[in-house]
Amino acid sequence: YGAQIVECEPTDQARDIAAxxxxxxxxxxxxxxxxxPYVIAGQGTMAMELLNQIDDLDAIVAPVGGGGMISGIxxxxxxxxxxxxxxxxxxxxxxxxxxxxxxxxKLTPNASPPVTIADGVRVSIGENTWPIIRDMVDDVVCVSExxxxxxxxxxxxxxxxxxxxxxxVGVAAVLSSEGKKSLKGxxxxxxxxxxxxxxxxxxxxxYHESGPx
Numbered sequence: 623y624g625a626q627i628v629e630c631e632p633t634d635q636a637r638d639i640a641a642x643x644x645x646x647x648x649x650x651x652x653x654x655x656x657x658x659p660y661v662i663a664g665q666g667t668m669a670m671e672l673l674n675q676i677d678d679l680d681a682i683v684a685p686v687g688g689g690g691m692i693s694g695i696x697x698x699x700x701x702x703x704x705x706x707x708x709x710x711x712x713x714x715x716x717x718x719x720x721x722x723x724x725x726x727x728k729l730t731p732n733a734s735p736p737v738t739i740a741d742g743v744r745v746s747i748g749e750n751t752w753p754i755i756r757d758m759v760d761d762v763v764c765v766s767e768x769x770x771x772x773x774x775x776x777x778x779x780x781x782x783x784x785x786x787x788x789x790x791v792g793v794a795a796v797l798s799s800e801g802k803k804s805l806k807g808x809x810x811x812x813x814x815x816x817x818x819x820x821x822x823x824x825x826x827x828x829y830h831e832s833g834p835x
Contacts, residue, residue: 628640628644631735632735632744633735634731634745634746655688655690656687656688656689656690656691656745656747656748656751657688657690657748657749657750657751658690658750659750661690661694662690662693662694662697662750662751662754663694663697664694665690665691665693665694665695666693666694666695666696666697666698667694667698668684668691668694668695668698668814669682669694669695669696669698669699669702670698670702672812673698673699673702673703673707676810676812678810679707679810679811679812680707680708680805680807680808680809680810680811681707681708681709681710681805681808681810681811681812682695682699682707682708682709682710682811682812682813682814683710683711683712683763683792683795683796683801683805683811683812683813683814684709684710684711684712684792684813684814684816685711685712685713685740685742685743685788685789685791685792685814685816686711686712686713686720686743686747686755686762687713687717687742687743687744687745687746687747687788688745688746688747688748688751689720689747689748689751689752689754689755690751691814691816692709692711692751692755692759693750693751693754693755693758695709695814696709696754696755696758696759697754697758700758708760708761708804708805708808709758709759709760710759710760710761710762710763710795710801710804710805711755711759711761711762711763712762712763712764712765712791712792712794712795712796712801713743713762713763713764713765713791714736714738714739714740714743714764714765714766714767714770714791715764715765715766715767716736716737716738716767717732717736717738717740717743717744718762718764719731719732719746719747720747720755720762721762721764723747723752723755723756724755724756724759724762727756729747729748729749729752731746731747732744732746738767738770738787739767739770739771739787740770740786740787740788740790740791741786741787741788742786742787742788742816742817742819743788743791760804761804763795763798763800763801763804764795764800765791765794765795765798765801769794769797769798770787770790770791770794771787771790772794773790773791773793773794773797774786774787774789774790774793774794776793777789777790777793777815783815783818784818784820785815785817785818785820786816786817786818786819786820787820788816788817789814789815789816789817789818792813792814792815792816793813793815796811796813
């Protein structure tokens with residue numbers, strides 16, 4: 623589509639260096655995809671739309687990578703419903719920095735680039751999203767690579783929606799035993815399907831727990 627793509631290593635530090643170099647050499651303004659307050663607020667309108675359509679939702683489940691989406695959703699949902707709704711973050715076990723942060727009580731980024739089929743949530747939560755997640759998200763449910771794969775395929779086959787594996791993380795969380803415990807008593811649950819960026823030429827449904835095929 624005509625964009626100039628600047629490639630770098632898949633780490634937060636490498637992305638920051640590459641972005642700063644582009645700003646330095648070409649000019650421009652960095653709009654962070656998950657730590658910018660306006661981006662967080664904009665992503666939160668998903669919760670506003672959900673609750674406008676179904677005002678008696680018991681819970682909202684959304685995948686978490688950098689945390690912008692789940693933070694925005696939590697802010698909006700708490701503003702509209704207060705504590706009358708559960709907010710559940712879902713993430714791969716292979717990229718569980720959000721879970722580790724909640725467990726330790728301090729921001730704990732992934733120590734190394736995670737290996738997961740859910741490439742959209744390989745990034746870690748950040749300085750701006752961590753306090754919101756810490757204070758407003760009720761639980762973090764982690765799922766295996768097989769769970770993500772199965773959930774993604776289920777949505778493709780049954781709902782006829784082309785979702786990416788990162789979207790499948792939320793579905794996998796709801797279907798998992800841990801998710802069912804976290805959502806006990808909830809009858810109406812909204813799951814955010816966060817995207818459909820899939821390379822159809824590369825996808826392989828013959829998946830085994832050892833990794834994507």
